[in-house]
Structure formats: C-alpha cells, structure tokens
Amino acid sequence: MAVDYGLQGHVAVITGSTSGIGQAMAASLAEQGVNVVLNGFGDPAKIEADRAALEQRTGVKVRYHGADMLKADEVADMVDFARREFGRLDILVNNAGFQHVAPIDEFPVETWNNLIGVVLTSTFLATRAALPIMKAQGRGRIVNIASAHGLVASPFKSAYVAAKHGVVGFTKVTALENARLGITANAICPGYVKTPLVEAQIADQAKARGIPEDRVMGEVILAAQPNKQFVEYEHLAGMLLYLVSDMGASATGAAMVLDGGWTAT
Ligand code: NAD
Numbered sequence: 306m307a308v309d310y311g312l313q314g315h316v317a318v319i320t321g322s323t324s325g326i327g328q329a330m331a332a333s334l335a336e337q338g339v340n341v342v343l344n345g346f347g348d349p350a351k352i353e354a355d356r357a358a359l360e361q362r363t364g365v366k367v368r369y370h371g372a373d374m375l376k377a378d379e380v381a382d383m384v385d386f387a388r389r390e391f392g393r394l395d396i397l398v399n400n401a402g403f404q405h406v407a408p409i410d411e412f413p414v415e416t417w418n419n420l421i422g423v424v425l426t427s428t429f430l431a432t433r434a435a436l437p438i439m440k441a442q443g444r445g446r447i448v449n450i451a452s453a454h455g456l457v458a459s460p461f462k463s464a465y466v467a468a469k470h471g472v473v474g475f476t477k478v479t480a481l482e483n484a485r486l487g488i489t490a491n492a493i494c495p496g497y498v499k500t501p502l503v504e505a506q507i508a509d510q511a512k513a514r515g516i517p518e519d520r521v522m523g524e525v526i527l528a529a530q531p532n533k534q535f536v537e538y539e540h541l542a543g544m545l546l547y548l549v550s551d552m553g554a555s556a557t558g559a560a561m562v563l564d565g566g567w568t569a570t
Pocket of ligand 1: 452
C-alpha cells in the first residue's frame, strides 16, 4: 500500500511539468490527493490529454497554465492562477529547465541568457509570487529541482552549472528569510535521470566531444555516477513527498543529493 503523506487537499504548482521529472513529480503529488497546476511547453492536444488522464486517474483537480518561465508577468500569473482556482498554494516545485552543451568560447549569448532565465530567474520569480500566499497561510513548501551540477561542474555546461549553483544558493536565502514562518525551501540535486532532456544531451555530447553516442552513455553520462544507475522518478518522488509533508518540517535550506554517489567522488 502506498505511504500516506497527509497531503490531501493541498495545492501545488509544478513548473515544467509537461515532460520528464516535472510530469512525474506532478503525478506523485496528485496520487497523494494534491490538486495540481501543471505548466510547460508541448503539443496542446497532448498536454490536455495528459491533464485529463491524471485528473481521471487520481480524482484530484488538475489545471494547466502555459506560462513561459522567461516572462515575469506570466510566472506571477501562474502562481496567482493556483490561488484563483483553489484559494491557496501549499507547494511550489521549481523544475522547468533545459540544457545546452558547448565550450564557453562558443556558447551563444542568447542561449546563456535564456538558460539562466528559465532555471534561475524563474525560480526567483515564482518564489517571489508564492511567498505572500504562503506567509498568509503560515505554511509553505518550496522545492527547487537543482542538480548534482548545483554542487559540482562538468565541462561544456557553463550556463547550466552556473544556474544550478545559483539555485542552490537562492534556496538557502529563501530558507533563511522564512525560517520562522512555517515555510521551508530545499533543493533536490539529482544525478542523471533518463528524461527527454538527457536523451537530447547524449546526442549533443557526442557532437561536442567528437565520439559516438553509445560511448557517451557509458563514458560520459553514467561515468559520473558510481552506482552506474540512472536516478528513477520514484527516488525523486520519495524525497519530494518527504520534504513537502509535515515530516519534512526541519529540513530547510538543504541541498538533498540523489546522485548515486556522484558528488562523493
Ligand atoms: P524535460 O526536458 O523532460 O522537461 C523540462 C520541462 O521544462 C518541460 O516541461 C518543458 O516544457 C519545460 N520548460 C522548458 N523551458 C520552459 C519555459 N521557458 N517555460 C516553461 N516551461 C519550460 O527535462 P527534465 O530532465 O525532466 O528536467 C527537469 C528539471 O530537472 C530541469 O530543471 C533539469 O535541469 C533538472 N535535472 C534533470 C536531470 C536529468 O538527468 N534529467 C538531472 C538533474 C536535474
């Protein structure tokens, strides 16, 4: 039987939840009785089909807001949409992101700005909009999906590593400013999870390093993880549900590492 985290009736916004980790995290929250606001890009018909299927399967209310994380007014409206739809906001998961792999001296400036915008600045913007609602409630949970790359670096990922280190730092400040208000903020730092983002990286890394894709998988991607296993969605869901439940009340300002031993090396 599934563990009951006592989250029935809570409300969550999960950015970048039309794919990969965000979609899996939204499902894990909905399965616990949390009403969710989905966000992210994709084919509108697929987004609506996925939304309706999650609602049907779990019995919670599932809404979608198409905010572009690069647009401050849209991010703020997405957070307020949760309040308008459900009257509250208990959980914010800042997850939207993308990767770009290139040497620094060839890294396109526009791509740098967009990556910092989607990964780091949108985390600030959504948190900024959510805090007044959470403060009024006297409780809130902010979980930022950072990365092992929030703690250590790899070549050719300058914008991503800078943005994710920024997310870990921003998480600490969010925790400190709200430590006495019933609001926690934590980062989850996964190693490699086999999502569409990583599948695209396999091709990009092959190009940047000039080696075939099958060698990238073993020599580059899982080379970093001592356990030689991708991180599974269930492992991430376990940490997320712990952090957003009452059991997670003492965890704040932390970078929760789920990386098969990568950052221990
Ligand atoms: P993904 O490509 O499967 O999903 C990314 C999501 O972000 C999608 O829903 C996409 O539409 C959304 N998104 C991108 N740009 C957006 C924008 N401007 N506005 C709104 N939504 C936008 O990727 P994923 O692997 O599931 O990654 C999710 C998060 O997890 C990212 O922050 C990523 O850096 C992080 N992460 C991933 C891994 C991994 O191995 N996959 C490891 C560590 C951390």
